[in-house]
Amino acid sequence: MANKDLNPQKGVQGTSPIYDMGTTPNTRTAVSQKVRILTPAYGTSSALFQMGVLYNFNPTESRDIEEVRSVGFGDIIAELVPANTGHMTCSVERALLYLSNIWQATGYAGGVDGPVRSVRHHKWPFDVEEQLVFSTLADNDLEVANEGLSGTGANGGVKAIEFPTVTEISGVSGGGHTALITMYETCWWDGWSRTYNKDSAVITESGTIHITDVHDFSSTYGEFLATGNDPTIGQLGSIRYGASFAGGAGLT
Numbered sequence: 001m002a003n004k005d006l007n008p009q010k011g012v013q014g015t016s017p018i019y020d021m022g023t024t025p026n027t028r029t030a031v032s033q034k035v036r037i038l039t040p041a042y043g044t045s046s047a048l049f050q051m052g053v054l055y056n057f058n059p060t061e062s063r064d065i066e067e068v069r070s071v072g073f074g075d076i077i078a079e080l081v082p083a084n085t086g087h088m089t090c091s092v093e094r095a096l097l098y099l100s101n102i103w104q105a106t107g108y109a110g111g112v113d114g115p116v117r118s119v120r121h122h123k124w125p126f127d128v129e130e131q132l133v134f135s136t137l138a139d140n141d142l143e144v145a146n147e148g149l150s151g152t153g154a155n156g157g158v159k160a161i162e163f164p165t166v167t168e169i170s171g172v173s174g175g176g177h178t179a180l181i182t183m184y185e186t187c188w189w190d191g192w193s194r195t196y197n198k199d200s201a202v203i204t205e206s207g208t209i210h211i212t213d214v215h216d217f218s219s220t221y222g223e224f225l226a227t228g229n230d231p232t233i234g235q236l237g238s239i240r241y242g243a244s245f246a247g248g249a250g251l252t
Contacts, residue, residue, distance in 0.1 A: 002015075003099045003100070003112070004016035004099075005018070005097045005098070005099040005100040006041065006042065006043065006099055006100040006104055006113070008041040008043065008044045008046075008047075008049045011038075011047075011049060011050055012049055012050045012052060013041040013049040013050060013051060013052060013100065013105060014052065014100065018052065018053060018097070019050075019052045024135075025135075026135040026136045026137045027135055027137065028135070028137050028138060028141075030132060031135075034132070034133040034134075034135065035057070035130065035131065035132055035133070036050050036130075036131040036133060036179075037050065037051050037054055037057050037128065037129075037130055037131075038050050038051070038128070038129040038130075038131065039051050039105060039106045039107065039126060039127070039128050039129075040106060040107030040126050040127070041104070041105065041107065042103075042104045042107055042108060042109055042110070042113050042114075043113065048127065048128075048129050051094065051105050051106075053094055053095040053097065054092070054093070054094050055093040055094060055095065055204060055206075056091065056092070056093045057090065057091075057092055057130075058090060058091045058092075059088055059089070059090040059130075059184065059211070059214075060088065060089060060090070060091075061085060061086060061087070061088035061089070061214075062085075062086055063082055063083055063084065063085040063086055064082075064083040064084075065080050065081070065082055065083065066080070066081045066082075066083055067080060067081075068080070068081055087210055087211060087212065088184070088210075088211040088214055089190075089208055089209065089210055089211065090128075090184065090187075090208070090209040090211060091206065091207075091208050091209075092206060092207055092208075092209060093204055093205070093206040094204065094205050094206070095202055095203070095204055095205075096194065096202075096203040096204060096205050099111070099112060101205060102192070102205040102206075102207065103116045103117075106126050106187075106189075107126045108121070108122060118192075119189050119190065119191065119192055119207075122188065122189060125186045125187055125188050125212070126187050127183065127184065127185050127186070127187065128183075128184040128187055128209070128211075129181065129182070129183055129184075129217075130181070130182040130183075130184070131161065131179040131180070131181055132179060132180040132182075133161060133177050133178075133179045134148075134177050134178040134179065134180070135177075136177070138178070139177055139178050142178060144160075144178060146175055146176070147160065147175075147176050148160030148161055148162075148176035148177045148178040148179070149178045151218075152218075153219070155219075156216065156217060156218030156219045157180060157181050157182070157215075157216025157217045157218060157219055158178055158179070158180055158181070159178070159179050159181050159217065160176045160177075160178060160179075161176055161177055161178070161179040162175070162176045163175050163176060163177065181216060181217035181218075182214065182215075182216060182217070183214065183215050183216070183217050184209075184211045184213075184214050185211070185212055185213040185214070185215070186211070186212035186213060187209045187210065187211050187212070188209070188210050189207050189208070189209060189210075190207075190208050190209075190210050191207050191208045192205065192206070192207040193205070193206050193207065194206075
């Protein structure tokens with residue numbers, strides 16, 4: 001009999017009712033019901049699949065900012081210089097399924113499929129894809145209601161996601177929404193825990209993922225990527241930085 005909790009197809013990792021999806025309210029505020037987290041599923045190499053049964057997914061990163069001061073000029077900060085950005089981390093919590101644990105949900109041969117029981121058993125990293133799916137209201141404001149928008153070039157991190165059509169929509173083949181894609185590349189688990197709680201029947205697994213790189217799915221990054229607040233192309237940002245370019249000074 002097929003394992004319905006680890007049977008990757010049609011974009012999700014299982015076919016049991018726990019992977020069923022329903023409707024979500026349409027608001028202009030982003031809601032977690034529409035966020036899809038995709039990872040490798042053990043037993044297939046065709047694509048990344050939606051994990052399901054996630055309690056939380058919390059990516060975070062930071063970097064130090066160094067102060068530049070000078071002797072004899074008082075208690076004044078001349079400039080703040082960003083140091084190297086630390087690598088991004090992400091905490092994950094997921095309900096334990098008898099036939100699919102957190103290892104299998106990120107591509108490893110764990111549980112009934114193999115020997116992975118510990119972080120030390122991991123020999124290869126994995127990727128994670130985050131899809132922030134827009135509501136119909138947001139798509140309507142983008143003038144792509146019921147279709148979705150697929151960006152190109154510098155806007156390549158936005159993609160149209162197809163959904164089965166259950167209501168006939170005039171002039172539209174199929175049905176879709178825009179999704180903002182974020183790719184987390186070359187991820188490693190650095191810790192894992194399983195919680196048995198007397199006050200809750202649900203057993204949960206959690207851990208922290210360390211992420212090598214993050215990008216928007218398809219853009220080309222470089223020194224002259226227009227990220228905003230650049231005074232050399234007439235954008236507003238900081239008065240202090242913009243003043244050096246006033247009247248063309250500093251431009252060659």
